[in-house]
Amino acid sequence: MTDKGQAAGVQPGRLSSEKVAANFTDMHPPLSAHEAAVAADRCYFCHDAPCVTACPTTIDIPLFIRQIQGGKPGDAGMTIFDQNILGGMCARVCPTETLCEEACVRNAAEESPVEIGRLQRFATDRVMAGNTHPYTRAAATGKRVAVIGAGPAGLACAHRLAMLGHEVTLYDAKKKPGGLNEYGIAAYKTVDDFAAREVDWLLGIGGIKLETGVKLGEAFTIRELQEDFDAVFLGVGLGGVNRPGLPGEALDNAEDAVDFISRLRQSDDATALPVGRKVVVVGGGMTAVDAAVQARMLGAESVSMVYRRGREAMGASPYEQDHAAKHGVQIVTHATPVAITGESAVASITFERTATGADGKLAGTGEQMTLEADQVLLAIGQRLDIASPRIGIENGKIAVTGPGRTNLERVWAGGDCTAGEDLTVVAVAEGRDAAEDMHKMLMEG
Incomplete structure (x- = not known):
């Protein structure tokens, strides 16, 4: 994924625009009509569908899949939007692997679940492609x-x-x-x-x-x-963003992961976004995974995601953890940050090894490790700012x-x-x- 001989330090253009464009293609490409029909045929249309119970917006999943099967994707899309008006986005970003698809009865037979998320995208995309908004307003209430x-x-x-x-x-x-x-x-x-x-x-x-x-x-x-x-x-x-108050936190190239992600999302040219050669992401949630994977996609030579507890305690699902690993992100567990070091910019970050006691409490072991880094992204949670x-x-x-x-x-x-x-x-x-x-x-x- 990365070019050989990359320069040290945080800089833009580590990869060609062609490679960056290829890296940032759709994570789950849309289904064709034929693929959607095949995927819909795998649904058992359960009467007491566990996938519906697992959906926070209680979409009637068997109904919309049956509508796709019957050649009515527009009706399927409206079934979704009646419950979840952002069904298009949720089809793309929902952790379906831990919600509706995890509840799919096909898992009990040790088969792959019905691709509910991609079927939802297929249906909602059809509705959103229309020239008019599909809902009309009720009579004005004056409120x-x-x-x-x-x-x-x-x-x-x-x-x-x-x-x-x-x-x-x-x-x-x-x-x-x-x-x-x-x-x-x-x-x-x-x-x-x-x-x-x-x-x-x-x-x-x-x-x-x-x-x-x-x-x-x-x-x-x-x-x-x-x-x-x-x-x-x-x-x-x-x-608001949680900051651990580490020594060296104010050094150049130490920043919040949410700011890094936001800059990338708002950039017209991803190759222009500076990224380090050796990047360390502190945290174990979805923000940490998104930051780590995208650092690799931009050309970072090595990316480590470091979390204070074990993998089972991470906010990111096992699916997302595997997704990060497949992109070359090294996941380091049981380590908490102690200090970021460098003269004017980040040069390394030191961690203390941790252990979880019988009472579930986390404690330092006294053992330390230091990782070389020219960029540190902090993804340790956000807070209410009101x-x-x-x-x-x-x-x-x-x-x-x-x-x-x-x-x-x-x-x-x-x-x-x-x-x-x-x-x-x-x-x-x-x-x-x-x-x-x-x-x-x-x-x-």
Whole structure:
């Protein structure tokens, strides 16, 4: 994958544009009509389908697959979108291997599961290729709702509210909407600017006014939103980044992995993105995998992903861990960072070996190891960044009950800023369910 004789240091253009383009092709190419028909034929169409239970948005998976089998992919797409309006993105980025496909009954026969994710993409792509948005708005209710955050939760909430007849103003702190779908997911998972195209398609329903570059706590407060709108939804995600406070953290070429991924996603020319020859990624979640794999794809000679516990405790699924290993990423476990060293820029990073006690607690062993590195990417989690002392916080996230109700009157929340799995599909479900609850309150009191 890499060229021989690469120069040391962090620099752009380690690979030719042709090689970079080949590396960043679609991770799971779309199915042809014939391939989709063959894949659909493998479904048993279970009556009590475990795959539906495993889907956070409870899509009727046997129904949409039967619709594909019957030659009606458009109907299949609508079955998906009725439950998950971001079904196109979820088909590309959902960890189906640990959700619907893991629950597929074919696994019990030691066969490969039905390719639910790729069938979902086949169906949703057909609908999105149409010239008009497939949903129409209900009669206007005269109610106005503010949605803060144009990520998966906010987009799902805004669309459902608009469909129910409410006027929605959708705010986002970034210049472009989409949240992590736009800024935080590996480029090879969402090619051809799909995140932006999906947002444009979603907004086609009408009734949603988008305002970007507007941050909660700076442009307005929650109290002001409560005064100006009939209801408020917070889908602000986790805008802050955890930093371990390591010596040498401020050296050149030591940075947050989310910033590295974001720069790549927003770059018009991936070859222009500087990458090190020897890269070390600290962390064991999806962000760490995405950063590590993409560093290799950009031409890094060696990439190590170092995690403080064992593989079984990693946030990244075994499938994603194997995906990283197949791309030449070395996964090092039971090591926690101690210091980053170098004069003005990163030269190495030192770790202490760890062990897990019988009580499950992690402890250092005193043994240290040092890895050469000219680039260190820190992927040790994100945190809530919200300037409001009035909102209830529990375990570092916005506390909610039921379908996203906060402690504040007429204020709901959902997505990564609340408790639960930090998955796109979970955020969509929470945004959708909060919208339904808001609608009930707005119309019935």
